[in-house]
Amino acid sequence: xxxxxxxxxxxxxxxxxxxxxxxxxxxxEDVQGDLHEVFYKTASxxxxxxxxWEYTFAALTHLKPYFLKRKPSKHxxxxxxxxxxxxxxxxxxxxxxxxxxxYSFINIAGLAMGMSVAxxxxxxxxxxxxxxxxxxxxxxxxxxxxxxxxxxxxxxQTANPYPLGAELRRNYGTDxxxxxxxTWMNPHILANGDKKFSKxxxxxxxxAPEMLTLDMLKGxxxxxxxxxxxxxxxxxxxxxxxESDPMDKIIKIDNNLNVKVTGVYKDLPYNSSFxxxxxxxxxxxxxxSSPYLKTMEDPWRPNNFPIxxxxxxxxxxxxxxxxxxxxxxxxxxxxxxxxxPDVFLNPMSKWYLHSTFKNGQRIGGRIENVWLFGTIGxxxxxLACINFMNLSTARSEKRAREVGIRKAVGSVRRQLxxxxxxxxFLVVAFAFIVSIFLVVLxxxxxxxxxxxxxxxxxxxxxxxLLGVCFTLFTALIAGSYPAxxxxxxxxxxxxxxxxxxxxxxxxxxxxxxxVQFAVSIVLIxxxxxxxxxxxxxxxxxxxxxxxxxxTIYLSTPDIHNHFDVVxxxxxxxxxxxxxxxxxxxxxxxxxxxxxxxxxxKDPSLSSDFNYSxxxxxxxxxxxxxFVDGRDFSRDLAxxxxxxxxxETVAKFMGLKNPVGEDLMWFDSHVRIIGVVKDMIIDSPYExxxxxxxxxxxxxxxxxxxxxxxxxxxSDALAKIESVFKKYDPGSPFQxxxxxxxxxSKFYDEMRIAKLTTFFSILAIxxxxxxxxxxxxxxxEQRTKEIGVRKVLGATIANVWRMxxxxxxILVVIAFLIAAxxxxxxxxxxxxxxxxxxxxxxxxxxxxxxxTMLITLMTxxxxxxxxxxxxxxxxxxxx
Amino acid sequence: xxKRTFLxxxxxxxxxxxxxxxxxxxxxTIWESVQQYTGRNVTMSAVHATLYRLEDKxxxxxxxxxxxxxxxxxxKRFFRITAYGNKALREIQHIRQELWQxxxxxxxxxxxx
Numbered sequence: 001x002x003x004x005x006x007x008x009x010x011x012x013x014x015x016x017x018x019x020x021x022x023x024x025x026x027x028x029e030d031v032q033g034d035l036h037e038v039f040y041k042t043a044s045x046x047x048x049x050x051x052x053w054e055y056t057f058a059a060l061t062h063l064k065p066y067f068l069k070r071k072p073s074k075h076x077x078x079x080x081x082x083x084x085x086x087x088x089x090x091x092x093x094x095x096x097x098x099x100x101x102x103y104s105f106i107n108i109a110g111l112a113m114g115m116s117v118a119x120x121x122x123x124x125x126x127x128x129x130x131x132x133x134x135x136x137x138x139x140x141x142x143x144x145x146x147x148x149x150x151x152x153x154x155x156x157q158t159a160n161p162y163p164l165g166a167e168l169r170r171n172y173g174t175d176x177x178x179x180x181x182x183t184w185m186n187p188h189i190l191a192n193g194d195k196k197f198s199k200x201x202x203x204x205x206x207x208a209p210e211m212l213t214l215d216m217l218k219g220x221x222x223x224x225x226x227x228x229x230x231x232x233x234x235x236x237x238x239x240x241x242x243e244s245d246p247m248d249k250i251i252k253i254d255n256n257l258n259v260k261v262t263g264v265y266k267d268l269p270y271n272s273s274f275x276x277x278x279x280x281x282x283x284x285x286x287x288x289s290s291p292y293l294k295t296m297e298d299p300w301r302p303n304n305f306p307i308x309x310x311x312x313x314x315x316x317x318x319x320x321x322x323x324x325x326x327x328x329x330x331x332x333x334x335x336x337x338x339x340x341p342d343v344f345l346n347p348m349s350k351w352y353l354h355s356t357f358k359n360g361q362r363i364g365g366r367i368e369n370v371w372l373f374g375t376i377g378x379x380x381x382x383l384a385c386i387n388f389m390n391l392s393t394a395r396s397e398k399r400a401r402e403v404g405i406r407k408a409v410g411s412v413r414r415q416l417x418x419x420x421x422x423x424x425f426l427v428v429a430f431a432f433i434v435s436i437f438l439v440v441l442x443x444x445x446x447x448x449x450x451x452x453x454x455x456x457x458x459x460x461x462x463x464x465l466l467g468v469c470f471t472l473f474t475a476l477i478a479g480s481y482p483a484x485x486x487x488x489x490x491x492x493x494x495x496x497x498x499x500x501x502x503x504x505x506x507x508x509x510x511x512x513x514x515v516q517f518a519v520s521i522v523l524i525x526x527x528x529x530x531x532x533x534x535x536x537x538x539x540x541x542x543x544x545x546x547x548x549x550x551t552i553y554l555s556t557p558d559i560h561n562h563f564d565v566v567x568x569x570x571x572x573x574x575x576x577x578x579x580x581x582x583x584x585x586x587x588x589x590x591x592x593x594x595x596x597x598x599x600x601k602d603p604s605l606s607s608d609f610n611y612s613x614x615x616x617x618x619x620x621x622x623x624x625x626f627v628d629g630r631d632f633s634r635d636l637a638x639x640x641x642x643x644x645x646x647e648t649v650a651k652f653m654g655l656k657n658p659v660g661e662d663l664m665w666f667d668s669h670v671r672i673i674g675v676v677k678d679m680i681i682d683s684p685y686e687x688x689x690x691x692x693x694x695x696x697x698x699x700x701x702x703x704x705x706x707x708x709x710x711x712x713x714s715d716a717l718a719k720i721e722s723v724f725k726k727y728d729p730g731s732p733f734q735x736x737x738x739x740x741x742x743x744s745k746f747y748d749e750m751r752i753a754k755l756t757t758f759f760s761i762l763a764i765x766x767x768x769x770x771x772x773x774x775x776x777x778x779x780e781q782r783t784k785e786i787g788v789r790k791v792l793g794a795t796i797a798n799v800w801r802m803x804x805x806x807x808x809i810l811v812v813i814a815f816l817i818a819a820x821x822x823x824x825x826x827x828x829x830x831x832x833x834x835x836x837x838x839x840x841x842x843x844x845x846x847x848x849x850x851t852m853l854i855t856l857m858t859x860x861x862x863x864x865x866x867x868x869x870x871x872x873x874x875x876x877x878x
Numbered sequence: 879x880x881k882r883t884f885l886x887x888x889x890x891x892x893x894x895x896x897x898x899x900x901x902x903x904x905x906x907t908i909w910e911s912v913q914q915y916t917g918r919n920v921t922m923s924a925v926h927a928t929l930y931r932l933e934d935k936x937x938x939x940x941x942x943x944x945x946x947x948x949x950x951x952x953x954k955r956f957f958r959i960t961a962y963g964n965k966a967l968r969e970i971q972h973i974r975q976e977l978w979q980x981x982x983x984x985x986x987x988x989x990x991x
Contacts (some may be wrong), residue, residue: 030942031926033952034905038922040948061923066930 011039011055026071089422110769111431114384116438121377123454131271131352136213142345144307147360149340156357159303175320178207180308191252196732201279203286211310219263227284229262237264254555255730270453300332321345379519385478386512387770392482394777404494416487424479432471449754516767517814523760525822530753536837543679545623548707549738551585558728560699575719580618581700587741589681595666613696629659629674642673649690685833775859779866787874799867815848892928904954937963
């Protein structure tokens, strides 16, 4: 042992650490001592390495229950869950709450608001994630979609050519249980006797009810085998037949198809992709009523129909999708191969939340909103918890004496922690009850804004379980800081009254205030930018006049056949100034063509122009503006082959003087007679699509009317309705205002804007409540100091500046954190819009200034109150 | 037969070793002696556990010694056999002796040869 230096060679430290932690305190000294002694012996005899190894081994064999068991204490135990003590905790908690009413109100109200937001968002996310899930074949249903390449851009679409369904069935049938051809869910006129309704519904293959597992109230799934049959949803059946039996009654679709009701199904839930399916008619009927399907010259060219399918139980979706990838390429004509149509299957689980594609890749979808609002909800709840912690710690000085007394009479720290957790649990439980009331109260409004049908899941045990877990969790999180902090006070110091929080005692509190304001500022900046973006898109020049324009969709040819008579009659009543017919409404574009060829067109360039067939005076009706050329004229018969194009088309074609240019449209010669200013037809956030108008005499389907601005809209509508009823008695009269249709293009963004506004107001409110509370406690804490200052000559303004200064610095720090964070996220959000607003500096300025103002107002109330206090009163008690 | 506290074989050996120690006995010396006398490989934790158990049962008593230099200043726990421990050992020895004497002579010869 002589040549062995104990100071340099010692047993492994980590083993010693484990031993010291694990072995019962009354044994650890001699056990460890013995082990060390042996270690040094071994080390000097057999070397350090061996000694360490043996030491570790010997130490580990000591980790047996016998050595770990603590010696029972000689003192009487202080049980953590003593009945009497818990009752006492709650009693004291109630008294504290009742004594400090403002504080209790701030605490409970703030927390309740945070919790209701979290609850609403939770319900909303639950609803979003359960979209389509009630379909029993949820994991087997797919939609057939295709990626097509146009001039290097890959577009993704749900529309497929008519023969694709049959082709899939014939050559790829092994993977599929059902393949369902479908029409778009458009409104159709259903009539029975005098009752007529326009209801959205589809024509689908006869197995559709089985695939969708419709809940049949009458009839069976096989009821659509006969072409002249129809399924009605429960609500539609009620509307037609009331309580009487709808089965075998005759319904007339679009005034020309008589079908028999062979089934009634329960309305599909609101969170289903098929929620609008209010009637279901057989695909075979659609084929009968649309004979053109069989006589198409190139049936694989137009993409017209959605196709749904159900995979067999064993089929793998990825493999099935890969197998049908080239199905279209094998059938289309050579010149269309440049579109590279890749057919694929989109599983139902991705329809709603993950169906945004960019360049052929899935890039997300509504799931982004789920993340967005989930994050906001978590943050608002965090703010509320921060408030709670803040207020409780701010009050710690008030409770310090109590803690001291409790400790002096024998409370151990664990009991105090328990006490404060009980207290926070009580507050959170109150808040939970209040928040449930709040949620019930706000639910209808929220549903309207969010376009949802959320309900409280009163009867759902999972909801209650989550609610209780959530309460406990919040109580733990919110109560942890005060519990751990307050219980650590030393009774001697506290009871001597020498207790003073150290210099850094306020640091956590300050950090919390900064976090709170940083979150609020991010939310405010976000709200402003979302609104700016909407405003930006709204202020784009539309290119036509929306005011006083209405559209009427026609399902029957009656109005078309009497077009001029109707128009003249309406003009004579003075209700309208102009009326026109077209194949697409002014706010949408339903058709596109790739068949236009112009002089000098690069054969490899694929052109995809939207087009609309219009009647004379269409331009006059909507008030488009010519850049060059002229409108269609009744006097020139040659105008039937004339085209009016928008500026984008002219630019795309690269023609200097487009007017008078001769083009080919498939096999017919056409000529450009006019160029109109670009109009926003599709998305207001995207560049204007190329659009051409041609003159057509066949039934367009959409009537656009310009109401006489000199008479009121309701009068005009009444007159229009009576004339329409006269000439088209079979159809219910339904019209929509173009400006409203246009506004609906902003619904999604408006929804986000409204929700974020709602949440940021709440966040600010919660933050201010907390700030108000903290400021009042700080003012109270410094009462004496303020008294002394006033005696020495401080003015109210001095006191105010002193108290507000601290908070101003905190808000400035919060702003410095929040500004770059919000810039980063909002910039990312804006990137998805082609037309986007700038995030200009004034937004930050206004937000920072506004937050500062709100902070000052909140704090000033307390600061001025403190400053006005009579110093005699505050100093007398010393 | 009077009621006795049961002693296991290893406990008996440890107890005997404590009794046999000339110096003051503590963990390390006892551990080394046990190995020496029995020739078995014994872990120190087994010795420690037995010592504490014997103390709990009242066969041994212990006291902490003064601070030491060679084991990081940690004190040693010295064990001493109690009167009750002595009695237990005596009883065990007594039983053994009776049994030895009960062995018939011819068998005893076989054993001792």
